Amino acid sequence: xxxxxxxxxxxxxxxxxxxxxxxxxxxxxxxxxxxxxxxxxxxxxxxxxxxxxxxxxxxxxxxxxxxxxxxxxxxxxxxxxxxxxxxxxxxxxxxxxxxxxxxxxxxxxxxxxxxxxxxxxxxxxxxxxxxxxxxxxxxxxxxxxxxxxxxxxxxxxxxxxxxxxxxxxxxxxxxxxxxxxxxxxxxxxxxxxxxxxxxxxxxxxxxxxxxxxxxxxxxxxxxxxxxxxxxxxxxxxxxxxxxxxxxxxxxxxxxxxxxxxxxxxxxxxxxxxxxxxxxxxxxxxxxxxxxxxxxxxxxxxxxxxxxxxxxxxxxxxxxxxxxxxxxxxxxxxxxxxxxxxxxxxxxxxxxxxxxxxxxxxxxxxxxxxxxxxxxxxxxxxxxxxxxxxxxxxxxxxxxx
Ligand SMILES: [Zn+2]
Numbered sequence: 001x002x003x004x005x006x007x008x009x010x011x012x013x014x015x016x017x018x019x020x021x022x023x024x025x026x027x028x029x030x031x032x033x034x035x036x037x038x039x040x041x042x043x044x045x046x047x048x049x050x051x052x053x054x055x056x057x058x059x060x061x062x063x064x065x066x067x068x069x070x071x072x073x074x075x076x077x078x079x080x081x082x083x084x085x086x087x088x089x090x091x092x093x094x095x096x097x098x099x100x101x102x103x104x105x106x107x108x109x110x111x112x113x114x115x116x117x118x119x120x121x122x123x124x125x126x127x128x129x130x131x132x133x134x135x136x137x138x139x140x141x142x143x144x145x146x147x148x149x150x151x152x153x154x155x156x157x158x159x160x161x162x163x164x165x166x167x168x169x170x171x172x173x174x175x176x177x178x179x180x181x182x183x184x185x186x187x188x189x190x191x192x193x194x195x196x197x198x199x200x201x202x203x204x205x206x207x208x209x210x211x212x213x214x215x216x217x218x219x220x221x222x223x224x225x226x227x228x229x230x231x232x233x234x235x236x237x238x239x240x241x242x243x244x245x246x247x248x249x250x251x252x253x254x255x256x257x258x259x260x261x262x263x264x265x266x267x268x269x270x271x272x273x274x275x276x277x278x279x280x281x282x283x284x285x286x287x288x289x290x291x292x293x294x295x296x297x298x299x300x301x302x303x304x305x306x307x308x309x310x311x312x313x314x315x316x317x318x319x320x321x322x323x324x325x326x327x328x329x330x331x332x333x334x335x336x337x338x339x340x341x342x343x344x345x346x347x348x349x350x351x352x353x354x355x356x357x358x359x360x361x362x363x364x365x366x367x368x369x370x371x372x373x374x375x376x377x378x379x380x381x382x383x384x385x386x387x388x389x390x391x392x393x394x395x396x397x398x399x400x
Contacts, residue, residue, distance in 0.1 A: 029054060029062050031398040037072065037092040038116050038397060039215055044087040063090055071096040071116070071400055092116040097400045099392035100146055100160035100196070103205070103384040106180045106232040107296065109138060113149050113157060114389040116397075118216060122153045123385075135186045143195040158399075161201040161392035162188065163208045163384035165231055170250025173202030179268045180232040201391055204252045205229050206341075207244055208387025209377070210237030213339045215390045217379045226335045227377070228255070228326075229384075230343040234276040238333050245333075256280070260324050278321035281343060287318040300346045309350040319351045323358035330363045330372050341377040352376060 032052055037043070043051075049059045066072040074088040094115025103110045105128075112123040124145050132141070150156055166178025173189015193200040210227035213219040219227075223242040229235040236255025238245040246252050256276035257269050264273025277283060281299070282292040288302050306312040311319060326338060338359075340352065356374045359366050366372040377383055 026062070027398070029058060030066065030400075033059070033062050034066065034071065034092070034116070034397050034400060037090060038118065038393065041117065042089045042091040044089055046087060048090065066400075069096075069400075094119040094121065095155055097393075097396050098155045098157050099389055099396055100149075100157035100198070101385050101388035101392060102142060102160060102162040103388060104138060104162060104164050104181070105205075105384075106133075106165065109142065110385055111142065111145060111149065112385055112389065113153055113155060114393075115155075116393075116400075118386070118389065121155060122149050124149055133181055135183055135188065135191075139188070139191055139195060142192065146196060157196075157198055157392075158396045159199045159201070159392045160192070160196055161203065161208075161388040162192065163205045163388045164188065164202060165205045165229070165233060165235065167251060167254065168202050168204045170201075170203060170246065170252075173200060175202065176251075199395065203388070203391055204235065204237065205231070205384045206235030206237035206255070207246075207252045208237070208391060209339075209341050209379075209383040210239050210244065210387070211390050212379055212383045212385075212387035213341075213377060214239050216386055217383065218339050218375050218377060219337050222337045224333075224335045225337045225339060226255075226329055226333055227339045227341055227383075228329075228344065229341050230280070232281050234280050236329060238335070240333065255325075255329055258325055258328055260321060260328070275321070275325035279318065279325060283321070284318060284343065287314050289314065296343070299343070303346040303348065306348050307350070308348045309353075311350045311354050312348055315348070315351050319354045320358075322351070323355045323362070326355060326359050326374070327362045327366075330359055330365050334365045334369075335372060336369070337373040337375065339375055339377050341379075341383050342381065345376040345380050347376070 033048055036051060045059050045063060049056050063072060067074060071093055073091050073093060075091060076086050077089045094117055097116050098113050101112045101114055108125055108127050110125040113121045115121050164175055164178055165180055166183060167176040169176060175183055175186040175188045177184050189200050189202045206227055206229040209229050210225060213227050214225060219225040225239050227237045234256035257271060257274045259271055259273050260275045260278060261273030265277040266272055267274040267277050284299060285292045285294050359374060360371045379386055
């Protein structure tokens with residue numbers, strides 16, 4: 001269970017490795033134990049020893065050290081099994097290390113202070129309009145809101161991470177393009193780090209959706225998955241063999257810009273017939289007979305009003321395009337699981353069933369594995385925020 005997603009949580013030298021220095025081994029064990037508690041919750045020392053493959057005296061030394069630093073406590077479990085002396089549970093202290101998670105969406109910014117164990121200590125959000133969407137405005141508002149939240153909760157964040165619906169260079173948090181926000185060439189990571197005065201990481205929203213599902217959502221325990229984000233635009237985050245799939249300089253692929261319909265609608269990316277032009281929010285509005293700028297709440301209400309089965313007529317073609325893109329995504333990435341996020345979580349079950357069947361019938365990979373699992377996200381609108389918190393925690397847990 002000490003498996004870590006990226007970062008340094010699982011990459012250090014294991015305890016007892018020949019040549020590993022004792023302090024390195026201690027640091028590694030401490031980070032692995034804390035990560036286990038953070039992801040999977042409180043448990044006994046015996047469970048920690050079994051799951052981390054460490055002997056009891058090592059576990060005792062690590063737990064005692066963390067307890068002394070106020071990072072964990074030990075308590076008698078509420079429910080006792082059988083007679084005899086109960087095993088103490090090791091619990092993380094949420095406020096011992098807090099991170100700031102920020103999700104910049106097209107119409108709203110959401111932020112949360114999150115403690116160890118994933119506990120949301122406090123949150124805040126505000127709507128974005130044409131005028132307030134400028135990068136400088138957003139950065140100022142984030143800094144002010146973060147300060148208010150910190151004061152209110154009497155905590156200070158050790159690090160922050162930001163989700164952005166755009167093309168982000170992970171190396172330095174530079175936003176190359178976020179077309180639906182109207183952003184281009186924004187040094188977001190550097191500028192936010194300067195005003196927040198803590199380390200800031202910036203990542204593509206779909207990548208963080210994938211991370212969130214992997215750590216705390218539908219894909220917990222699944223190491224090969226694709227998360228499809230569907231806000232104004234459509235994106236994809238891929239985790240392969242437990243690691244995020246990124247390319248040159250930390251950029252992630254743009255699954256929404258797979259060309260599925262040559263000669264189709266113009267896309268802002270310069271291409272025509274991109275998947276996003278057929279299954280993005282505007283396409284969904286067209287399918288439902290709504291204006292393309294219909295507010296999100298109205299779109300969701302309209303979707304919920306449709307019959308859950310059989311496949312609702314207005315969504316016939318939409319479901320077809322969703323399946324067509326996913327067949328290619330599954331053929332290229334061979335995931336165990338595809339998680340449909342955001343707006344797609346409001347699709348009637350018959351649409352998801354149709355897509356599932358189509359992918360199974362039309363994808364070689366899906367047929368080979370007996371049907372790729374396709375599910376909607378249980379984290380819904382919070383997925384990017386949860387993912388941002390987990391990204392921010394990666395370096396923090398190793399340094400507590
Ligand atoms: Zn495109």
